[in-house]
Amino acid sequence: MAMFASAGTIERLVNALAKLPGVGRKTAARLAFHILKMPQQEAVELAEVILEVKEKVGFCAVCNNISETDPCAVCTDPRRRRDVICVVEQAMDVAALEKAEGFVGLFHVLGGRLSPLDGIGPDDLKIKELLDRLRGEVSEIILATNPNVEGEATATYLARLLRPMGVKVTRIARGLPVGSDLEYADSVTLTRALEGRQEY
Amino acid sequence: MAMFASAGTIERLVNALAKLPGVGRKTAARLAFHILKMPQQEAVELAEVILEVKEKVGFCAVCNNISETDPCAVCTDPRRRRDVICVVEQAMDVAALEKAEGFVGLFHVLGGRLSPLDGIGPDDLKIKELLDRLRGEVSEIILATNPNVEGEATATYLARLLRPMGVKVTRIARGLPVGSDLEYADSVTLTRALEGRQEY
Numbered sequence: 001m002a003m004f005a006s007a008g009t010i011e012r013l014v015n016a017l018a019k020l021p022g023v024g025r026k027t028a029a030r031l032a033f034h035i036l037k038m039p040q041q042e043a044v045e046l047a048e049v050i051l052e053v054k055e056k057v058g059f060c061a062v063c064n065n066i067s068e069t070d071p072c073a074v075c076t077d078p079r080r081r082r083d084v085i086c087v088v089e090q091a092m093d094v095a096a097l098e099k100a101e102g103f104v105g106l107f108h109v110l111g112g113r114l115s116p117l118d119g120i121g122p123d124d125l126k127i128k129e130l131l132d133r134l135r136g137e138v139s140e141i142i143l144a145t146n147p148n149v150e151g152e153a154t155a156t157y158l159a160r161l162l163r164p165m166g167v168k169v170t171r172i173a174r175g176l177p178v179g180s181d182l183e184y185a186d187s188v189t190l191t192r193a194l195e196g197r198q199e200y
Numbered sequence: 201m202a203m204f205a206s207a208g209t210i211e212r213l214v215n216a217l218a219k220l221p222g223v224g225r226k227t228a229a230r231l232a233f234h235i236l237k238m239p240q241q242e243a244v245e246l247a248e249v250i251l252e253v254k255e256k257v258g259f260c261a262v263c264n265n266i267s268e269t270d271p272c273a274v275c276t277d278p279r280r281r282r283d284v285i286c287v288v289e290q291a292m293d294v295a296a297l298e299k300a301e302g303f304v305g306l307f308h309v310l311g312g313r314l315s316p317l318d319g320i321g322p323d324d325l326k327i328k329e330l331l332d333r334l335r336g337e338v339s340e341i342i343l344a345t346n347p348n349v350e351g352e353a354t355a356t357y358l359a360r361l362l363r364p365m366g367v368k369v370t371r372i373a374r375g376l377p378v379g380s381d382l383e384y385a386d387s388v389t390l391t392r393a394l395e396g397r398q399e400y
Contacts, residue, residue, distance in 0.1 A: 009268060013253050016246040021234050027222070029292060034221050036253055036266060043254045046216040047247040053213050053236055054243045066236060068209060092233060 010036070062133070064109040064126045066091045074107060081105045083139040087130065087158065089113050089146060097144065105142070108133065113145055113154040122157065131161075140168040147174045147192075210236070262333070264309040264326045266291045274307060281305045283339040287330065287358065289313050289346060297344065305342075308333065313345055313354040322357065331361075340368040347374045347392075 010032055017028035035043055059065070060072035067073065074080065074094075084105030088094055094107050110125040130141075141162055145151035159169045175193035176185055185193070210232055217228035235243055259265070260272035267273065274280065274294075284305030288294055294307050310325040330341075341362055345351035359369045375393035376385055385393070 009249065009253050009256050010266060012245075013249045016242070016249050019238075019242060019246075020231050022227070022230070029295070030222070031220050032253070033266075033290070033292060035250055036257055038219075038254075040254055042216070042219060043250055045212075046219075047250040049209065049213045049216050050235055050243055050247040050250075053209050053232070054238075054240055056209050057236055066210060066233075090233075092229060095229070 063107050064111055064129065065094050065107055079104070083137050084142065085130075085133060085138055085140075086142040086144050088144045089151065089154070093144065093146075105140075110145070110154070113150045114157055115150050125154075127158070127161070130158075131165075134162075134165055134167055138167055140170060142170050142172065144172045147172075263307050264311055264329065265294050265307055279304070283337050284342065285330075285333060285338055285340075286342040286344050288344045289351065289354070293344065293346075305340075310345070310354070313350045314357055315350050325354075327358070327361070330358075331365075334362075334365055334367060338367055340370060342370050342372065344372045347372075 013032045013035065014025065014028045017023055017031050018025050020028075023031070035046075056068050057066055058068075058070060060067045060070055060075055062071045062075045065072050065074065069076075081104050085108050086097065086103060086105055087108045087110060088097065089110050089112060091109055094109060097103055097107075108126070108130050110127070110130075112120055112125055114120060114122065114125070134141075141158075143155040143158055145154045145158075155171055159171070162169045173196050174189065175196050176182065176189060182190070213232045213235065214225065214228045217223055217231050218225050220228075223231070235246075256268050257266055258268075258270060260267045260270055260275055262271045262275045265272050265274065269276075281304050285308050286297065286303060286305055287308045287310060288297065289310055289312060291309055294309060297303055297307075308326070308330050310327065310330075312320055312325055314320060314322065314325070341358075343355040343358055345354045345358075355371055359371070362369045373396050374389065375396050376382065376389060382390070
């Protein structure tokens with residue numbers, strides 16, 4: 001049954017919004033009503049930028065990060081170190097690491113993580129493309145996949161693959177988040193924090 | 201600082217999405233990445249329907265409900281009772297009541313509720329328009345504003361205004377939700393459920 005008997009267009013907008021991740025029908029309806037009341041200019045900007053993103057933004061053929069140019073601005077930046085590659089699961093992780101600062105090397109976006117349950121194997125990730133990049137002057141690969149079960153499995157898989165090729169392979173540190181309380185840390189994180197201790 | 205150094209369009213999409221209610225910058229970024237990966241056709245449909253809603257959907261001059269026609273399909277439906285008007289806060293409430301069935305009268309959408317803290321007074325709601333409709337053959341006004349503090353205050357205000365005009369004013373029942381447990385009901389709801397008890 002249609003949610004709004006007399007408003008087919010609103011119903012179609014609700015359907016389109018409900019396809020977004022984490023947006024159920026109730027949230028979609030709330031968003032649709034908001035768009036209805038929004039200033040015309042804002043709604044036009046939203047619609048136009050959706051189309052523009054689809055038209056302009058693609059993927060860098062080198063590192064697989066999202067980009068409006070190919071290769072992307074990071075890969076072509078002459079100020080960055082070309083011998084260190086940080087491997088991440090997705091483009092949002094690049095954005096997070098760039099905000100953190102302190103890293104001036106290049107990136108490689110896998111496009112996901114190994115997940116047998118979801119049927120995602122090595123061939124579904126940009127692993128071959130990573131190996132191709134080793135032919136250059138790469139001295140270190142930093143594995144920055146997520147510190148959860150699937151991210152760790154992906155890192156382990158990559159480490160086994162990369163180490164025999166003579167490249168230094170490192171993993172980002174797992175430990176207590178800055179500003180957190182030891183008291184509330186889970187035991188796995190505490191174990192990792194102890195294992196990863198460094199001399200003062 | 202830009203979230204994505206090399207992707208101005210994505211950044212603009214994130215900004216546009218972050219203006220939606222309940223969507224922070226992290227959610228906006230997630231939605232933007234989803235749109236980026238979406239099939240072209242779905243993204244085009246989303247953008248087009250946003251524009252179409254702004255172009256086609258307006259408000260019914262009689263009941264203030266959202267509608268693609270004026271007056272709306274409910275107000276012009278000859279099968280509906282014209283002597284009972286159900287007063288609600290917003291268009292989404294009409295949709296909810298229409299799904300519930302059992303009501304065959306007309307609606308009146310106030311466009312909000314009285315909220316002194318937000319600076320929303322009687323003049324900001326479609327109350328004058330409601331009074332104008334009383335000149336017709338109206339025998340009952342059902343106050344279906346939300347059963348919370350502001351909704352109750354709005355209902356009380358309207359009841360005081362309408363009763364002297366010789367029209368029957370009723371309020372939707374407050375009580376235990378169907379399918380709920382008495383054990384877990386809050387005391388205010390229980391009080392209302394007792395007060396509103398009906399003979400078996």
